Amino acid sequence: KQEVTQIPAALSVPEGENLVLNCSFTDSAIYNLQWFRQDPGKGLTSLLLIQSSQREQTSGRLNASLDKSSGRSTLYIAASQPGDSATYLCAVLAGGFKTIFGAGTRLFVKA
Amino acid sequence: NAGVTQTPKFQVLKTGQSMTLQCAQDMNHNSMYWYRQDPGMGLRLIYYSASEGTTDKGEVPNGYNVSRLNKREFSLRLESAAPSQTSVYFCASSEEGKNTEAFFGQGTRLTVV
Numbered sequence: 588k589q590e591v592t593q594i595p596a597a598l599s600v601p602e603g604e605n606l607v608l609n610c611s612f613t614d615s616a617i618y619n620l621q622w623f624r625q626d627p628g629k630g631l632t633s634l635l636l637i638q639s640s641q642r643e644q645t646s647g648r649l650n651a652s653l654d655k656s657s658g659r660s661t662l663y664i665a666a667s668q669p670g671d672s673a674t675y676l677c678a679v680l681a682g683g684f685k686t687i688f689g690a691g692t693r694l695f696v697k698a
Numbered sequence: 699n700a701g702v703t704q705t706p707k708f709q710v711l712k713t714g715q716s717m718t719l720q721c722a723q724d725m726n727h728n729s730m731y732w733y734r735q736d737p738g739m740g741l742r743l744i745y746y747s748a749s750e751g752t753t754d755k756g757e758v759p760n761g762y763n764v765s766r767l768n769k770r771e772f773s774l775r776l777e778s779a780a781p782s783q784t785s786v787y788f789c790a791s792s793e794e795g796k797n798t799e800a801f802f803g804q805g806t807r808l809t810v811v
């Protein structure tokens with residue numbers, strides 16, 4: 588059974604710091620991995636989608652990597668800003684059409 | 699630029715009452731999903747519809763039913779609500795295929811008392 592774990596559960600950093608969020612999954616047979624952002628009381632916003640054949644994706648200050656063989660993905664946020672404060676979720680698309688989510692990392696960027 | 703629209707946004711039910719959560723997408727996506735989100739547990743898949751006319755159980759289907767009314771709409775029904783169904787419910791959609799993004803609605807916050 589596919590399980591997705593995100594570490595740390597919560598993170599507080601000063602503004603301007605570069606940071607890394609971690610995501611691990613137990614079954615390497617995935618089709619893709621997606622990183623989402625969720626603001627309090629809101630829905631999920633897609634940040635980056637990495638297909639199983641790719642190693643990384645970049646969007647602005649965000650860079651996501653994927654290592655299928657080790658079952659790991661990282662989301663790198665450069666020069667963090669208070670507006671980056673949110674919960675970040677990773678999700679893997681495994682067998683069929685089932686997307687399995689991690690519990691998320693709650694990020695707080697202090698001004 | 700609506701994307702995925704869910705109604706209602708908030709709902710309070712008494713134990714045993716029934717209700718239907720509505721979801722519609724305007725992106726011509728084939729696949730639609732219903733998730734629930736509980737504190738510390740991430741999102742869990744309740745039901746999904748790979749394409750119009752098909753529905754399948756996800757991880758936590760008990761106590762729920764779904765209808766894929768047409769390509770745009772996918773509803774979730776609670777026949778007899780229980781306090782354990784207090785949660786935030788999200789609808790999502792994606793194109794058919796395994797390398798496509800999922801797009802989410804804003805959620806329905808349901809409380810069962």
